[in-house]
Amino acid sequence: MATDVSATPQTGPESPDDSMISVSDLTHYYGPMPAVENVNFTVRRGEILGFLGPNGAGKTTTMRILTGFMPPTRGSVTVDGYDVVEKSLEVRKRVGYLPESVPLHTEMTVTAYLKYMGTLRRMNGRRMRSRIDDVIGLCRLEDYHKTIIGKLSKGFRQRVGIAQAILHEPDVLILDEPTIGIDPIQVVETRSLIQELGRAQTVVLSSHILPEVSMICERVLIIHEGHIVAADTPGNLAQHLQGVEQLEVEIGGPPAQVLPVLRAISGATAVTHHPRPGVNAYRVKFRKDHDLRDEISRTVISHNWSLLSMQLSSMSLEEIFLRVTTAEDAADAPD
Numbered sequence: 346m347a348t349d350v351s352a353t354p355q356t357g358p359e360s361p362d363d364s365m366i367s368v369s370d371l372t373h374y375y376g377p378m379p380a381v382e383n384v385n386f387t388v389r390r391g392e393i394l395g396f397l398g399p400n401g402a403g404k405t406t407t408m409r410i411l412t413g414f415m416p417p418t419r420g421s422v423t424v425d426g427y428d429v430v431e432k433s434l435e436v437r438k439r440v441g442y443l444p445e446s447v448p449l450h451t452e453m454t455v456t457a458y459l460k461y462m463g464t465l466r467r468m469n470g471r472r473m474r475s476r477i478d479d480v481i482g483l484c485r486l487e488d489y490h491k492t493i494i495g496k497l498s499k500g501f502r503q504r505v506g507i508a509q510a511i512l513h514e515p516d517v518l519i520l521d522e523p524t525i526g527i528d529p530i531q532v533v534e535t536r537s538l539i540q541e542l543g544r545a546q547t548v549v550l551s552s553h554i555l556p557e558v559s560m561i562c563e564r565v566l567i568i569h570e571g572h573i574v575a576a577d578t579p580g581n582l583a584q585h586l587q588g589v590e591q592l593e594v595e596i597g598g599p600p601a602q603v604l605p606v607l608r609a610i611s612g613a614t615a616v617t618h619h620p621r622p623g624v625n626a627y628r629v630k631f632r633k634d635h636d637l638r639d640e641i642s643r644t645v646i647s648h649n650w651s652l653l654s655m656q657l658s659s660m661s662l663e664e665i666f667l668r669v670t671t672a673e674d675a676a677d678a679p680d
């Protein structure tokens with residue numbers, strides 16, 4: 346007799362705390378360079394976690410490993426206490442996965458495809474039928490359940506992808522760029538659907554859109570070149586990074602001398618030179634609690650240069666994202 350892998354799972358053997366996903370020292374190589382390296386994080390039960398990173402950062406790689414889709418080169422991942430490699434069946438019962446490109450069967454109708462997915466997951470007939478009705482409603486597919494998937498727009502295909510991911514009522518949802526390539530109205534609807542699902546489930550979603558993760562997620566991990574470079578609530582992340590202030594200063598003096606003097610000011614975290622016609626401007630970054638305006642004006646005057654202007658400019662969220670995903674040396678390069 347086929348087991349109903351969708352049955353309500355028991356808590357795994359190694360899950361004493363409230364963490365639903367636990368990732369330790371995760372490293373994966375496709376070739377000589379690691380796609381992700383020594384990644385560590387946990388996801389609490391019921392949390393909506395955002396995985397933010399630019400193209401090639403390692404989001405999809407991490408998610409494939411989290412879902413048991415492929416084993417990591419090194420390190421371990423547990424879902425509800427079950428190891429994704431050793432107990433992959435237990436993990437699959439608990440996880441719903443929306444891959445980056447959904448392998449939909451374009452010749453099937455929406456309902457036939459969902460039945461096919463339910464059968465693959467060994468759901469029993471009665472439960473499957475009632476769940477198909479539920480997910481069609483939840484994903485607002487009522488008008489399309491008899492439509493051939495090949496005829497659906499990208500946004501509706503994405504909804505079918507989400508519908509199959511939640512069909513077996515998984516505790517964890519892993520959504521890889523759920524709003525990519527769909528129109529703005531459908532983006533809004535998909536985001537609210539994710540928030541709705543997030544009330545009952547643990548959700549990990551990836552995105553390269555900062556406002557999107559800030560809007561949906563309780564916590565954000567920023568991944569860059571296979572490493573976690575920041576992890577916090579969207580609010581704290583913005584506040585912490587916005588704790589960095591930026592000054593635009595125009596100084597009359599030889600840049601070759603001005604630049605090293607500005608860089609030597611203690612508290613200046615980054616100084617860049619931005620020459621404009623007839624004037625040399627500098628951008629000086631410093632921590633909010635360490636205002637450098639007084640010191641800069643004294644320094645300029647003591648060198649007999651002229652201070653033509655000085656202006657505070659705060660960093661936008663997009664700049665924050667660039668800041669955390671840009672290497673120190675690149676951050677120092679003039680833009």
Ligand SMILES: Nc1ncnc2c1ncn2[C@@H]1O[C@H](COP(=O)(O)OP(=O)(O)OP(=O)(O)O)[C@@H](O)[C@H]1O
Pocket residue numbers: 375376380398399400401402403404405406407445553
């Ligand atoms: N199947 C593969 N074979 C070889 N290299 C791969 C493979 N998949 C991903 N990579 C490489 O691993 C790194 C991480 O890729 P990954 O797809 O995880 O990034 P991502 O954050 O999902 O990017 P995107 O935003 O473009 O989807 C990249 O350098 C990528 O080129």
Ligand SMILES: [Mg+2]
Pocket residue numbers: 404405406445521
């Ligand atoms: Mg990806």
